[in-house]
Amino acid sequence: MANLKAIRDRIQSVKNTKKITEAMRLVAAARVRRAQEQVLLTRPFADRLAQVLYSLQTRLRFEDVDLPLLKKRQVRSVGLLVISGDRGLCGGYNTNVIRRAENRAKELKAEGVDYKFVLVGRKAIQYFQRRDQPIEGTFTGLEQIPTAAEATQIADQLLSLFLSDSVDRIELVYTKFVSLVSSRPVVQTLLPLDAQGLEAADDEIFRLTTRGGQFQVEREKVTSQVRALPRDMIFEQDPVQILDSLLPLYLSNQLLRALQESAASELAARMTAMSNASDNAADLIGSLTLSYNKARQAAITQQILEVVGGAEALT
Numbered sequence: 001m002a003n004l005k006a007i008r009d010r011i012q013s014v015k016n017t018k019k020i021t022e023a024m025r026l027v028a029a030a031r032v033r034r035a036q037e038q039v040l041l042t043r044p045f046a047d048r049l050a051q052v053l054y055s056l057q058t059r060l061r062f063e064d065v066d067l068p069l070l071k072k073r074q075v076r077s078v079g080l081l082v083i084s085g086d087r088g089l090c091g092g093y094n095t096n097v098i099r100r101a102e103n104r105a106k107e108l109k110a111e112g113v114d115y116k117f118v119l120v121g122r123k124a125i126q127y128f129q130r131r132d133q134p135i136e137g138t139f140t141g142l143e144q145i146p147t148a149a150e151a152t153q154i155a156d157q158l159l160s161l162f163l164s165d166s167v168d169r170i171e172l173v174y175t176k177f178v179s180l181v182s183s184r185p186v187v188q189t190l191l192p193l194d195a196q197g198l199e200a201a202d203d204e205i206f207r208l209t210t211r212g213g214q215f216q217v218e219r220e221k222v223t224s225q226v227r228a229l230p231r232d233m234i235f236e237q238d239p240v241q242i243l244d245s246l247l248p249l250y251l252s253n254q255l256l257r258a259l260q261e262s263a264a265s266e267l268a269a270r271m272t273a274m275s276n277a278s279d280n281a282a283d284l285i286g287s288l289t290l291s292y293n294k295a296r297q298a299a300i301t302q303q304i305l306e307v308v309g310g311a312e313a314l315t
Contacts, residue, residue, distance in 0.1 A: 004299065007292040011285060018281035024089070025274035031144050032267045035260060038145050042260075046253050053250060056243050067240070068163055069193050069247045077114040079136065079167035080104060081158065081190065082128075083174040083262045084121030086140055093175060093183065093269040094123040097262075100185035101173040105133070116167060118157060120259075136161060144267070146259035148252065155252040162191045174258045175265040183265035190254065193247060 082101040084094045101117075101124070108115045118137045119125045125138050137157045142150050161167050170191040175183045 004292065004295055007288055007295060011288045011292065014281050014285050014288065018278050018285070021274045021277040021281065025271050025278065028267045028271040028274065032264060032271065034145050035264045035267060038260060042148070042253075042256065046257075049246065049249060049253060053243075053246060056239055056246075067244055067247065069159075069191060069244075069251070072192050073165075073168045075113055075168045077116065077167045078108055079116050079118055079158065079161050079170040081118045081154070081170060081172045081174075082120065082124045083172070083258060084119070084124035085262075085266045086122040086142070088123070089273060090266050090270040091273040093266050094121070096183075097173060097175050097185045098124055098127050100187065104171070104173060104187055116161070118154075118161070120154065136166070142259070144263060146256060146263055148256055151256035151259055152252045155248065155255050158191065158255075159248060159251070172255070172258055174262045177261045177264040177268065183269060188258070190251065193251065 080101055082097065084097050088094065105115050105117075114134075116134045116136045117128055118139075119128060119135060120139045120142065122140050125135075125140065128135060139150075139154055158170050162170055169189065172188045172190045173185065174188070176186045178184055
């Protein structure tokens with residue numbers, strides 16, 4: 001009977017664990033919805049900014065414009081901005097982006113280029129601090145749904161490094177959101193800005209929906225309606241000065257989108273991990289229940305045999 005009690009206790013423990021993992025999956029799903037709403041709210045500003053930059057690009061020959069954020073220098077040192085999470089329980093999300101950043105650092109070292117890390121998220125900070133890597137700045141405790149203020153704070157740190165000539169190029173290592181079960185760590189150059197990449201481009205919006213009781217992602221192609229400003233429009237300031245003021249905003253906007261993609265990837269990975277944990281718990285409960293029934297049947301059979309044996313002994 002002691003064996004039966006142990007199996008019953010383990011079944012109850014697994015059921016409790018399943019309740020927790022299912023709750024965490026639903027919380028992550030709710031936050032994914034909030035993340036996609038945040039992306040939609042930031043789109044009008046991003047579209048308007050792209051329109052102004054596109055118009056300035058058509059009026060100016062950027063190769064003749066001497067702006068620090070557009071100037072390409074000989075690369076002797078690279079700043080690597082790595083975006084990870086503060087918490088675990090999200091599958092291989094943190095491991096994949098940290099491994100990608102580590103491989104990129106090895107590639108730069110093999111080329112004879114120095115590198116410095118700017119780290120976002122407790123997981124990346126703990127990993128690289130334990131390995132004595134050069135770290136210029138750290139950011140933790142960011143909101144689950146990234147905000148423009150947080151993106152601006154990180155962008156200011158990057159601008160300080162770049163404009164002070166501490167680094168000659170800044171690369172971003174983050175996780176690109178592909179689907180609920182797939183994400184891809186990528187490397188993107190943030191600074192210097194590419195003048196040919198300031199025009200508006202087609203984009204995609206990911207919507208979390210439910211169908212048949214299951215979560216799924218729908219992709220919607222979005223084309224920004226960017227029109228050039230009237231040719232007879234007169235700027236009160238020199239267009240170069242306007243461009244110099246808008247480029248940091250453009251950098252912050254690019255960084256905000258990367259933070260949003262990383263947050264969506266982390267939440268989707270947590271949803272998938274908790275869903276798999278719930279499924280495994282259900283399978284384990286079924287296996288334990290079968291073992292419990294077999295042990296209970298064996299115990300009952302043993303008791304019957306003992307009764308029959310006792311009755312035969314009396315006769």
